[in-house]
Amino acid sequence: MTVNHSHSRQFLFICLIIPLWSSFVANSFAEKVTLDPSNWGLKEGEACISCHKKASAGLTHAWKNSAHGEAGVNCLDCHLAEQDDNDAIEHEGSIIATIVSPKDCGRCHTKEYQETEASVHSKAIAVIKDHLPGQSDDPSGKEMQSAGCASCHGSVVEVRGDGTLSPETWPNTGIGRVNPDGSRGSCSACHTRHSFSKAQARDPSACTWCHTGPDSPDDKVYWSSKHGAMFNANRDKMNLSSDTWVLGKDYSAAPTCVTCHMGASPGIKPSHDVGMRNAWGLNGPVSEKQHLVIFEDNDRRNLPASQTAPRRGTEISKVTGEMGKVKAVATPKRRRQIMSKVCLECHNKNFVNDFMKQFDNLVELYNEKYGKPAQAIMQTLYAEDLLTPAPFDEPLESIYWRLWHDEATKARHGAAMMSPNLTWWEGMHRVAHNFYNEFLPAVRKVAGEDRANSLIDEHVGSLEHHKWLKDASITNPILGYGIGRTSHD
Numbered sequence: 001m002t003v004n005h006s007h008s009r010q011f012l013f014i015c016l017i018i019p020l021w022s023s024f025v026a027n028s029f030a031e032k033v034t035l036d037p038s039n040w041g042l043k044e045g046e047a048c049i050s051c052h053k054k055a056s057a058g059l060t061h062a063w064k065n066s067a068h069g070e071a072g073v074n075c076l077d078c079h080l081a082e083q084d085d086n087d088a089i090e091h092e093g094s095i096i097a098t099i100v101s102p103k104d105c106g107r108c109h110t111k112e113y114q115e116t117e118a119s120v121h122s123k124a125i126a127v128i129k130d131h132l133p134g135q136s137d138d139p140s141g142k143e144m145q146s147a148g149c150a151s152c153h154g155s156v157v158e159v160r161g162d163g164t165l166s167p168e169t170w171p172n173t174g175i176g177r178v179n180p181d182g183s184r185g186s187c188s189a190c191h192t193r194h195s196f197s198k199a200q201a202r203d204p205s206a207c208t209w210c211h212t213g214p215d216s217p218d219d220k221v222y223w224s225s226k227h228g229a230m231f232n233a234n235r236d237k238m239n240l241s242s243d244t245w246v247l248g249k250d251y252s253a254a255p256t257c258v259t260c261h262m263g264a265s266p267g268i269k270p271s272h273d274v275g276m277r278n279a280w281g282l283n284g285p286v287s288e289k290q291h292l293v294i295f296e297d298n299d300r301r302n303l304p305a306s307q308t309a310p311r312r313g314t315e316i317s318k319v320t321g322e323m324g325k326v327k328a329v330a331t332p333k334r335r336r337q338i339m340s341k342v343c344l345e346c347h348n349k350n351f352v353n354d355f356m357k358q359f360d361n362l363v364e365l366y367n368e369k370y371g372k373p374a375q376a377i378m379q380t381l382y383a384e385d386l387l388t389p390a391p392f393d394e395p396l397e398s399i400y401w402r403l404w405h406d407e408a409t410k411a412r413h414g415a416a417m418m419s420p421n422l423t424w425w426e427g428m429h430r431v432a433h434n435f436y437n438e439f440l441p442a443v444r445k446v447a448g449e450d451r452a453n454s455l456i457d458e459h460v461g462s463l464e465h466h467k468w469l470k471d472a473s474i475t476n477p478i479l480g481y482g483i484g485r486t487s488h489d
């Protein structure tokens with residue numbers, strides 16, 4: 001009897017519970033993972049694990065404890081390659097590739113792959129194209145470019161004849177890496193291998209690995225803002241490991257980079273397209289607001305707002321050079337609205353609008369007072385052959401570079417993200433010092449006294465912003481002397 005009973009129970013278990021359980025597992029992945037679970041957990045993958053448990057125990061341990069390890073996604077499910085992939089290598093009886101590209105991840109995470117590929121991140125090579133490893137020998141030097149620019153911006157990974165990767169271009173997890181399969185970017189830029197955790201990617205340090213230094217001083221900016229201080233004080237209340245991470249629902253102790261640039265809040269979906277919410281292009285000698293052009297295939301690019309927005313259906317070139325058909329354009333106003341909506345979870349409307357006004361004003365002040373005059377003077381000096389075309393062979397060029405690139409970028413990012421220290425002390429204070437005390441004196445040296453005087457009168461002396469310097473009764477509180485002169489003469 002008892003035996004029969006337990007048999008019928010087992011039978012019931014097999015008939016009902018197991019299918020229920022497995023359909024539950026399948027469904028629980030279906031929400032987030034594109035591929036059906038029956039496609040992963042390849043049997044040959046078990047050999048990788050048993051050997052790599054010894055060959056690279058740390059790596060295997062990280063994988064085992066990850067969401068992938070738990071879901072049964074193994075080494076081969078990711079590293080699997082086709083014989084004719086150009087980076088395929090024969091390894092212990094299997095055909096594998098070292099690089100698991102965003103496209104490979106996209107088999108299972110289509111949404112994240114498409115958003116990443118469309119975003120400004122995946123185009124980060126375009127801005128260093130003249131500085132790519134092995135392609136030029138400018139002041140920074142080829143050897144530096146692999147270890148420097150390309151580590152953040154990405155390399156074009158070269159595959160050697162035997163399928164191995166060239167050391168000039170690999171290892172690399174730059175954000176705009178061009179992979180052997182043609183896809184762009186690197187998911188492990190933010191989700192480090194082999195844990196590929198979303199908790200880690202939500203932490204500001206996932207971003208500040210790259211967003212640091214003069215190109216993007218957001219590391220310093222964030223930690224010297226109240227938001228950064230709040231994160232520090234409340235790290236344990238940030239709920240970073242939560243399955244969903246909706247601002248105001250799953251956490252509220254502090255905003256992080258991800259909260260403002262990628263994260264979900266009520267009415268806003270999370271997105272791997274980091275650039276969406278930015279109204280300005282803050283870098284460059286002069287800042288401009290920018291349209292976000294969205295193409296029919298969902299690719300996107302920024303266009304200065306001073307150009308009329310292209311109409312729906314027109315063809316314009318993409319960042320990568322090919323042509324694309326315009327699907328929609330998000331104006332700077334629209335982009336600002338989305339960013340501001342994030343703030344509204346913790347601040348009120350007037351506070352946010354007034355803050356944005358202060359930020360915009362600071363950027364415009366830099367543009368009008370320093371950025372445009374300095375740019376106009378430099379352009380004239382090049383046009384009149386008073387400077388050689390080579391970019392960094394004359395001291396004035398380095399001074400000008402430091403002015404708009406190092407110092408003004410700190411000021412602009414500082415004002416955008418609430419750091420008074422970066423805005424003033426490390427930003428505008430140094431811009432002002434540089435402009436009056438280094439830039440203008442160097443212009444005088446290059447142009448000669450007469451040409452310099454006329455140039456400075458035209459572009460600087462004529463501006464209300466600099467009028468106080470002309471007034472002989474006022475002593476420049478910073479320098480103690482007038483426009484660009486190195487003494488009281």
Ligand code: HEC
Binds near residue numbers: 048076092
């Ligand atoms: C018999 C042991 C063994 C097996 C089985 C094995 N590996 Fe390896 N694998 C190694 C060792 C050892 C290295 C390191 C070689 C070195 O340091 O040059 C390595 C290197 C690698 C690399 C780096 C290759 C490179 O040069 O960039 C990858 C990726 C890799 N294995 C993945 C796998 C996968 C996936 C499987 C299963 C299909 C697998 N391994 C099976 C031992 C093994």
Ligand code: HEC
Binds near residue numbers: 056099101186188194
């Ligand atoms: C979720 C996908 C995924 C899984 C699962 C996975 N890998 Fe990787 N692996 C990657 C990615 C991504 C890289 C880095 C290359 C890149 O950026 O594309 C990598 C790199 C490697 C490297 C070379 C880089 C290094 O740091 O030395 C080895 C070796 C390696 N994996 C072995 C394994 C082994 C062994 C397993 C199973 C225990 C495994 N991988 C499971 C995605 C995966």
Ligand code: HEC
Binds near residue numbers: 032107191
């Ligand atoms: C064969 C399918 C498959 C591939 C390929 C794959 N993943 Fe996953 N991934 C999964 C599954 C399944 C989960 C677990 C989902 C869940 O628990 O809801 C997951 C979860 C994740 C998570 C969430 C982790 C967490 O902390 O909860 C991240 C991030 C992730 N994958 C990134 C990647 C990256 C990056 C790659 C490529 C290097 C990749 N995946 C390749 C199937 C895959």
Ligand code: HEC
Binds near residue numbers: 128140153209
């Ligand atoms: C530590 C990481 C890092 C290194 C190293 C680095 N960059 Fe950048 N760079 C960034 C980040 C992050 C941005 C994005 C700034 C922004 O959009 O606000 C950026 C922006 C830029 C821009 C401006 C793009 C724009 O949106 O206007 C150029 C040009 C550039 N970098 C070139 C280089 C070159 C050339 C090198 C090497 C000589 C280099 N970078 C080294 C991280 C880095």
Ligand code: HEC
Binds near residue numbers: 102
């Ligand atoms: C710029 C950093 C960054 C890059 C690059 C990046 N991710 Fe993410 N990813 C994140 C962050 C941050 C989260 C958590 C977002 C949240 O919950 O608000 C996340 C979450 C995820 C999740 C979990 C989604 C969920 O709802 O549980 C998956 C899967 C994922 N990423 C896959 C990828 C893949 C695949 C790539 C490459 C194509 C990639 N990510 C590239 C930052 C990044």
Ligand code: HEC
Binds near residue numbers: 124125153211261
């Ligand atoms: C591996 C390096 C790297 C990592 C990690 C990284 N970024 Fe970036 N990011 C860049 C580079 C390089 C650019 C400049 C791209 C360009 O101008 O083409 C950039 C651009 C941006 C921009 C500017 C977009 C625009 O419209 O100009 C934002 C915002 C941004 N990143 C946010 C983030 C956030 C948030 C994280 C972390 C979740 C992050 N990034 C992680 C390298 C990185």
Ligand code: HEC
Binds near residue numbers: 216257279336
């Ligand atoms: C409280 C919200 C908030 C936080 C936290 C935050 N940002 Fe920002 N970020 C902004 C705003 C607002 C702007 C300016 C948007 C605009 O152009 O209108 C901005 C601008 C930027 C830009 C400049 C893009 C450009 O146009 O050149 C980058 C890069 C960036 N943030 C990265 C980061 C990183 C990395 C972190 C974390 C260390 C971070 N942000 C934290 C709100 C935030």
Ligand code: HEC
Binds near residue numbers: 226247254255
């Ligand atoms: C998770 C909640 C949260 C989010 C999201 C958030 N903030 Fe804050 N913010 C705070 C808190 C709390 C303070 C500290 C206020 C205080 O001084 O008591 C603060 C401080 C500030 C300050 C400094 C005020 C001062 O006293 O100097 C500014 C400016 C600011 N936030 C603007 C913004 C903007 C703009 C956004 C959106 C881009 C934003 N915040 C998003 C919670 C948030």
